[in-house]
Amino acid sequence: MTQWVYGFGGGSADGDASMKNLLGGKGANLAEMSSLGLPVPPGFTITTEVCTHYYANGETYPADLEAQVKTALDKVEAIVGKTFGDVNNPLLVSVRSGARASMPGMMDTVLNLGLNDQTVEGLARLSGDRRFAFDSYRRFITMYSNVVLGLSHDDFEEVLDAHKDRLGVSVDTDLKAEDWERVVEDYKAVVERELGHPFPQDPRDQMWGAVGAVFASWMNERAKFYRRMHDIPESWGTAVSVQSMVFGNMGETSATGVAFTRNPSTGEARLYGEFLINAQGEDVVAGIRTPQSLTRIGREEMGETAPSMEEAMPEVFGQFVEVVNKLESHYRDMQDIEFTVEQGRLWMLQTRNGKRTAKSALKVAVDLAAEGVITQEEAISRVEPSALDQLLHPTLDPEAVRTVIAAGLPASPGAATGKIVFDADEAERLAGLGEAVILVREETSPEDIHGMHAARGIVTARGGMTSHAAVVARGMGRACVSGAGEIHIDEAKGVFTARGRTFKAGEVITIDGSKGEVLDGAVAMIEPELTGDFQTLMAWADKVRRLKVRANAETPLDAKTARGFGAEGIGLCRTEHMFFDDTRIAAVREMILADDEAGRRTALAKIAPFQKSDFVELFEIMTGLPVTVRLLDPPLHEFIPHTDEDIDALAASSGIDADKLKRRAKELHETNPMLGHRGCRLGVAYPEIYEMQVRAVLEAALEVKKTSGQAPIPEIMHPLVALGLEMKYLRELTDRTAKAVFADAGDSVEYLVGTMIELPRAAIRAGDLAEYAQFFSFGTNDLTQTTFGISRDDSGRFLQAYLDKGIFETDPFVRLDQDGVGGLIEIAAERGRAVRPDVKLGICGEHGGDPSSIAFCEKAGLDYVSCSPYRVPIARLAAAQAALNVEREKDR
Ligand code: PEP
Ligand code: MG
Numbered sequence: 001m002t003q004w005v006y007g008f009g010g011g012s013a014d015g016d017a018s019m020k021n022l023l024g025g026k027g028a029n030l031a032e033m034s035s036l037g038l039p040v041p042p043g044f045t046i047t048t049e050v051c052t053h054y055y056a057n058g059e060t061y062p063a064d065l066e067a068q069v070k071t072a073l074d075k076v077e078a079i080v081g082k083t084f085g086d087v088n089n090p091l092l093v094s095v096r097s098g099a100r101a102s103m104p105g106m107m108d109t110v111l112n113l114g115l116n117d118q119t120v121e122g123l124a125r126l127s128g129d130r131r132f133a134f135d136s137y138r139r140f141i142t143m144y145s146n147v148v149l150g151l152s153h154d155d156f157e158e159v160l161d162a163h164k165d166r167l168g169v170s171v172d173t174d175l176k177a178e179d180w181e182r183v184v185e186d187y188k189a190v191v192e193r194e195l196g197h198p199f200p201q202d203p204r205d206q207m208w209g210a211v212g213a214v215f216a217s218w219m220n221e222r223a224k225f226y227r228r229m230h231d232i233p234e235s236w237g238t239a240v241s242v243q244s245m246v247f248g249n250m251g252e253t254s255a256t257g258v259a260f261t262r263n264p265s266t267g268e269a270r271l272y273g274e275f276l277i278n279a280q281g282e283d284v285v286a287g288i289r290t291p292q293s294l295t296r297i298g299r300e301e302m303g304e305t306a307p308s309m310e311e312a313m314p315e316v317f318g319q320f321v322e323v324v325n326k327l328e329s330h331y332r333d334m335q336d337i338e339f340t341v342e343q344g345r346l347w348m349l350q351t352r353n354g355k356r357t358a359k360s361a362l363k364v365a366v367d368l369a370a371e372g373v374i375t376q377e378e379a380i381s382r383v384e385p386s387a388l389d390q391l392l393h394p395t396l397d398p399e400a401v402r403t404v405i406a407a408g409l410p411a412s413p414g415a416a417t418g419k420i421v422f423d424a425d426e427a428e429r430l431a432g433l434g435e436a437v438i439l440v441r442e443e444t445s446p447e448d449i450h451g452m453h454a455a456r457g458i459v460t461a462r463g464g465m466t467s468h469a470a471v472v473a474r475g476m477g478r479a480c481v482s483g484a485g486e487i488h489i490d491e492a493k494g495v496f497t498a499r500g501r502t503f504k505a506g507e508v509i510t511i512d513g514s515k516g517e518v519l520d521g522a523v524a525m526i527e528p529e530l531t532g533d534f535q536t537l538m539a540w541a542d543k544v545r546r547l548k549v550r551a552n553a554e555t556p557l558d559a560k561t562a563r564g565f566g567a568e569g570i571g572l573c574r575t576e577h578m579f580f581d582d583t584r585i586a587a588v589r590e591m592i593l594a595d596d597e598a599g600r601r602t603a604l605a606k607i608a609p610f611q612k613s614d615f616v617e618l619f620e621i622m623t624g625l626p627v628t629v630r631l632l633d634p635p636l637h638e639f640i641p642h643t644d645e646d647i648d649a650l651a652a653s654s655g656i657d658a659d660k661l662k663r664r665a666k667e668l669h670e671t672n673p674m675l676g677h678r679g680c681r682l683g684v685a686y687p688e689i690y691e692m693q694v695r696a697v698l699e700a701a702l703e704v705k706k707t708s709g710q711a712p713i714p715e716i717m718h719p720l721v722a723l724g725l726e727m728k729y730l731r732e733l734t735d736r737t738a739k740a741v742f743a744d745a746g747d748s749v750e751y752l753v754g755t756m757i758e759l760p761r762a763a764i765r766a767g768d769l770a771e772y773a774q775f776f777s778f779g780t781n782d783l784t785q786t787t788f789g790i791s792r793d794d795s796g797r798f799l800q801a802y803l804d805k806g807i808f809e810t811d812p813f814v815r816l817d818q819d820g821v822g823g824l825i826e827i828a829a830e831r832g833r834a835v836r837p838d839v840k841l842g843i844c845g846e847h848g849g850d851p852s853s854i855a856f857c858e859k860a861g862l863d864y865v866s867c868s869p870y871r872v873p874i875a876r877l878a879a880a881q882a883a884l885n886v887e888r889e890k891d892r
Pocket of ligand 1: 574
């Protein structure tokens with residue numbers, strides 16, 4: 001018989017922390033905490049397998065689930081001494097989602113379940129607090145109606161506002177027991193009016209309704225979006241935990257809060273968090289009341305006057321600190337904890353590895369290794385490579401003039417400048433057009449997540465350091481200022497006001513998420529300095545990685561940035577990118593449009609000097625390191641002048657007749673330039689072009705050898721090769737030119753000649769190429785394009801449909817298609833090595849900076865990856881993690 005339900009509580013549990021796949025993160029950790037003897041309200045978890053079954057069988061449950069749930073519920077009743085649905089002594093429960101990977105706020109939760117017109121009276125008698133009982137009941141009706149019955153919160157807000165107006169009060173705490181009783185009556189009427197049936201009174205119906213809603217929420221839009229963003233497979237499903245309720249809203253000795261064992265923004269090794277006296281969990285996250293700090297130091301630092309938990313409840317706080325320390329050393333990582341104090345008694349509701357910023361992740365990992373809690377290798381694996389991106393971007397220049405328009409909380413560090421947007425859909429739309437936007441909201445909710453992702457930064461007028469905006473922004477690496485109460489948003493008018501000024505949608509602001517400030521206009525930024533924990537972890541990573549990391553760079557600025565980030569050479573210098581500047585492009589256009597070899601040679605003579613001086617500069621920046629220079633690979637259409645104005649300018653600068661240029665431009669027009677006269681086809685048709693380039697590379701190398709005393713090792717790379725004979729021709733051209741250059745100079749340098757592998761034929765016939773090519777560099781941008789037959793330029797139009805339908809799990813131009821394109825890489829590596837065992841293998845397509853693709857390159861045994869300069873540190877860390885994983889697999 002399959003076990004679908006796992007119980008916990010009363011000092012023991014059916015499951016443990018290793019069972020995340022089955023019980024979800026929350027369920028597994030609740031079980032583990034119970035077994036550790038920590039105070040956990042008893043409950044049970046319905047497994048992720050039930051979710052899978054539910055979707056595979058037309059949204060139905062396994063036949064024996066109901067009986068298993070009943071047995072588990074009986075046990076909970078026995079432990080707490082209350083009965084579900086009992087009029088005098090009712091057990092109330094919460095029903096929560098919990099997937100294998102945490103997806104904060106993405107799925108649904110129902111609290112206070114089990115309340116009805118009778119049990120609410122029992123709760124009132126038991127607690128001796130009628131107001132509390134009816135407040136709980138109205139919260140339950142709202143939540144259940146929203147999550148399970150699909151009604152809008154607004155329907156209930158309206159009713160509550162009407163009551164407040166009638167009573168002449170403004171805050172919920174001013175409502176008395178009899179007021180809440182009347183609110184409850186009206187809420188029930190809303191349900192009956194909207195749905196045509198009364199609010200469900202049978203607690204068992206309520207529970208199954210909530211369980212079904214949680215499973216259904218696995219497929220809601222925001223959960224789907226979150227999964228796509230974080231690569232969580234749909235097949236994992238969610239578990240459902242049903243847990244007996246404890247109440248943080250039973251008076252002044254009750255409270256609820258969230259804590260991190262270390263600071264999730266900075267990593268500082270000190271308890272950090274917030275709590276609210278006389279409140280339920282949702283109040284903390286919703287940001288409706290401003291929470292207080294947990295510790296005295298925290299309160300002092302934030303300049304708060306309300307007492308901290310340490311001061312307000314010293315005894316429970318002492319007990320809490322003990323539990324929290326126990327959890328961190330047990331899980332050997334920073335924990336994110338939810339707790340409730342019910343009438344002076346501490347209850348733990350959740351623990352999980354805390355989400356953190358890159359800065360915090362680095363510090364926590366390095367500190368834990370230094371404390372001897374984890375090894376250096378574990379520390380390397382603890383930091384998500386792509387999260388480093390947050391640290392590699394500019395911060396506000398401390399010297400710049402700052403005009404503060406509002407102050408709030410430093411919810412997620414980093415700086416961002418962009419246009420004001422008030423709506424998540426609009427943020428997504430504008431970002432899609434390439435605009436930088438800052439999303440400004442009263443507060444955010446899970447419905448806003450796509451807009452938060454699209455925005456450079458987020459500002460909220462309400463909410464604390466653990467509000468939805470703060471938590472999600474930190475996880476995404478977006479700068480965020482929360483709780484900027486000076487901002488008053490008028491969405492209808494499309495403006496906000498702050499400090500007496502009005503700002504319209506579309507105006508530019510800057511936010512400083514590290515300070516919690518919103519600033520007027522664009523503010524100057526400075527490049528980040530990477531020191532301390534970053535350098536420590538990178539040094540550890542460099543010790544264990546096998547793959548070398550190079551950069552794709554052709555400008556001196558990019559090359560310097562790359563070297564600063566630890567690049568071990570250049571893996572791709574796209575020579576056509578060196579021609580984009582105005583004077584140069586004229587010479588290149590003249591060359592491309594020339595009628596004959598003589599005309600081309602005239603133009604080439606103009607290009608040669610700057611080609612050579614550019615290479616000199618690159619070689620100097622990369623002294624001692626390899627530099628791969630890829631010969632011209634222009635999709636012709638990018639270089640042909642299109643407008644009459646451009647043609648006339650070219651006629652003037654080249655002295656060639658404008659009509660002749662026009663005619664030639666027409667002749668060169670291609671229907672499909674991506675598959676046209678590009679890559680080495682240009683070198684084969686017009687060898688004088690590649691000869692000029694080879695000469696420039698080698699003359700530059702000779703010059704640097706002479707001036708610096710250290711010869712660079714240029715690697716001359718031919719693009720878009722498909723045939724052995726093509727490669728033979730190109731190798732001979734290169735060597736012949738080199739011989740002439742060395743004879744002229746009376747000196748020589750070492751150099752390599754190689755090819756890109758960008759076409760399926762090149763991969764399959766790699767043995768033929770290896771006869772002449774000393775290295776292969778996988779150009780996976782083109783190789784993806786040519787393997788799928790999907791245009792790099794046009795794929796955007798239909799790819800989304802494939803992603804939405806799950807036919808593509810991720811964009812193959814971003815993440816390597818390991819089975820297809822990867823299969824070709826494996827074939828090419830094997831066949832190339834069979835002919836030339838020391839053939840050097842690298843990758844220089846965009847995938848060279850993508851962590852999962854790097855893991856593939858490690859397994860395929862490539863020698864290096866090459867990526868854009870800002871991704872170099874990411875690639876270094878990803879390469880180290882990949883090497884460690886390969887080691888681990890070998891040990892198994
Ligand atoms: C490639 O095709 O992967 C490549 C690196 O070359 P480019 O992007 O310049 O075509
Ligand atoms: Mg290419």
